[in-house]
Amino acid sequence: MERMRAIDRLHPGVSLLFFVCAVGGTLLLEHPLLRLCSLCGALCCHLALCPGQSKRFLLKGALPLCAFAALLNPLFNHRGAHILFYFPWGNPCTGESLLYGVMSACLLLSVLLWFRCYAAVMTREKGLFLFSRAAPSLTLLLRLCFRFLPAFRRALERTRDAQTGLLGPPRTKREALRRAFAAFRVRLRAALTDAVEVSDAMRSRGYGLPGRTVYDRFSLHRRDRLCLLALAALSLPVFGAYAAGLLKFSYFPSPHGAAVSPFALFCAALFGLLCFFPLILQRSEVSAWRT
Numbered sequence: 001m002e003r004m005r006a007i008d009r010l011h012p013g014v015s016l017l018f019f020v021c022a023v024g025g026t027l028l029l030e031h032p033l034l035r036l037c038s039l040c041g042a043l044c045c046h047l048a049l050c051p052g053q054s055k056r057f058l059l060k061g062a063l064p065l066c067a068f069a070a071l072l073n074p075l076f077n078h079r080g081a082h083i084l085f086y087f088p089w090g091n092p093c094t095g096e097s098l099l100y101g102v103m104s105a106c107l108l109l110s111v112l113l114w115f116r117c118y119a120a121v122m123t124r125e126k127g128l129f130l131f132s133r134a135a136p137s138l139t140l141l142l143r144l145c146f147r148f149l150p151a152f153r154r155a156l157e158r159t160r161d162a163q164t165g166l167l168g169p170p171r172t173k174r175e176a177l178r179r180a181f182a183a184f185r186v187r188l189r190a191a192l193t194d195a196v197e198v199s200d201a202m203r204s205r206g207y208g209l210p211g212r213t214v215y216d217r218f219s220l221h222r223r224d225r226l227c228l229l230a231l232a233a234l235s236l237p238v239f240g241a242y243a244a245g246l247l248k249f250s251y252f253p254s255p256h257g258a259a260v261s262p263f264a265l266f267c268a269a270l271f272g273l274l275c276f277f278p279l280i281l282q283r284s285e286v287s288a289w290r291t
Helices: 012-028 032-049 054-076 095-121 124-131 136-167 173-204 222-243 262-275 277-290
Strands: 083-086 092-094
Touching: 012 032, 012 095, 012 124, 012 222, 012 262, 032 095, 032 262, 032 277, 054 095, 083 095, 092 095, 136 173, 222 262, 222 277, 262 277
Parallel strands: none
Antiparallel strands: 083 092
16 A cells, blocks of 8 residues: 655644644544544554554554453443443443443544554654744754764764674673773764864854744645645534533433534534545545546
8 A cells, every 4th residue: 555645745834733633632522423533534544654554553552452441441430321241240331331441442542543643744854843943952952862863873883893893703791891882982982073063063154143044844835725724624613612512422321412413423524524634635636646
């Protein structure tokens, strides 16, 4: 399955807003229809964004954890009006507690999938770009750290390979430890020297001077503005209905609240379109290229 690319080409702020709306709606909205919409959208987006990792992640990690969470709730939560059976130790298992456990498992799985989709879309470069204006010094420090750690590791491996080539493999653990400390000392001295050179180069290029402009790789295009309007149109009615108390749902003592009414179905349709927004964007882009 080809990896979805349409959402990768959006402005990082638009992508961040989508994930904030999706994860925020998943956490806030307790109605079963909306949680199922979030789960289906997160699962489909994860299959499209991480096609090679979905099966392993679901079968070996997420699904067993969610099944355990769903079955664990009836063991400790005995509230509810509909008793299904009694455990051997005498406590009842109610349909409401079982339903609440299943919905909690859906919530957990949806959040895990959404965060994995976020990690696939919001790369380190995009994250640093979003916060470079608000905290430039912290962003620069993070950039230098992200660059320094892999480079230091590669240089340390080259130094250890050179030691092995010149002196042969270590014969004792004490010798191996001594060589490791020596390699670390050499690379740390070289790293400090490189840091001084980087500092001098930044100072010579005018870093920190007032009025200095910053190059931005990402810019807000017409498509990004249209996506912002679409996200606002899909999310604001749903969150407004939640703030007004129109989507409240309670599982105990019996499920009650916003039932399967036309308004609840309308909000579920809007939230479903929001959760499937990356797939809709990808399909529209593919259709535009084919025509």
